Amino acid sequence: MHLLHRWRFPSLPEKLTDRAYTGRYSEFVAASWLRAHGFKVLRQNFRWGRRGEVDVVCRLGDTLVFVEVKSSTTHRHGLPGRHINYAKRILLRYGARKWLSLLKRPVPVRFDVVEVYLRAGQRPEVVHSPGAFTLYEGDAARAIMAAPGTDTTL
Numbered sequence: 001m002h003l004l005h006r007w008r009f010p011s012l013p014e015k016l017t018d019r020a021y022t023g024r025y026s027e028f029v030a031a032s033w034l035r036a037h038g039f040k041v042l043r044q045n046f047r048w049g050r051r052g053e054v055d056v057v058c059r060l061g062d063t064l065v066f067v068e069v070k071s072s073t074t075h076r077h078g079l080p081g082r083h084i085n086y087a088k089r090i091l092l093r094y095g096a097r098k099w100l101s102l103l104k105r106p107v108p109v110r111f112d113v114v115e116v117y118l119r120a121g122q123r124p125e126v127v128h129s130p131g132a133f134t135l136y137e138g139d140a141a142r143a144i145m146a147a148p149g150t151d152t153t154l
Contacts, residue, residue: 026071026116027055029124031116034058037128039065052095063108065098068132071116084113089133096135102111108134 031041039058046054056067068084084092092111100109113132117125 022071022073022118023069026118026124027069027092029116029126030067030114031056031058031068031127033128034067046095046099048095048098052093052098053090054092054095054099057099060110063110064099065110065112065130066092066099067112068092069114069116071118073118073120084132093135111135 008118026093027044031044034056041056041059043057044055046057054066055069058065058067068088070084096109096111100107110131111133113129115127115129117127119125
């Protein structure tokens with residue numbers, strides 16, 4: 001696991017009861033972490049219609065990166081990234097395809113997962129899994145499941 005030691009970030013407030021607040025806070029942490037590690041954040045919470053939300057759309061060099069942010073306040077239910085099931089990947093791909101349809105030329109694309117672990121009164125802990133799945137379903141789509149707990153930070 002990668003502890004956030006290279007950038008300053010406030011700890012989470014003592015009360016962790018509001019799921020919506022925790023989710024927004026986690027997305028803010030993830031976007032800040034990505035910026036601190038050389039990503040250019042283009043948009044947060046990109047939606048197209050009623051389907052296909054992408055938490056963070058960013059760029060790393062020439063590669064367009066679509067990021068799903070998962071958060072957890074406990075390890076009781078396993079790693080947060082394990083909750084990205086087939087249906088969620090379909091929604092992420094739909095949002096990504098809509099974003100790509102707005103571009104004038106094809107670009108390299110990658111889907112990453114950022115897991116944010118929150119504990120009251122402590123700094124957030126971030127685990128980044130680049131290339132967690134692809135634009136098309138296949139063996140690479142299960143990469144996040146292959147090595148749970150593996151730190152693949154940049």
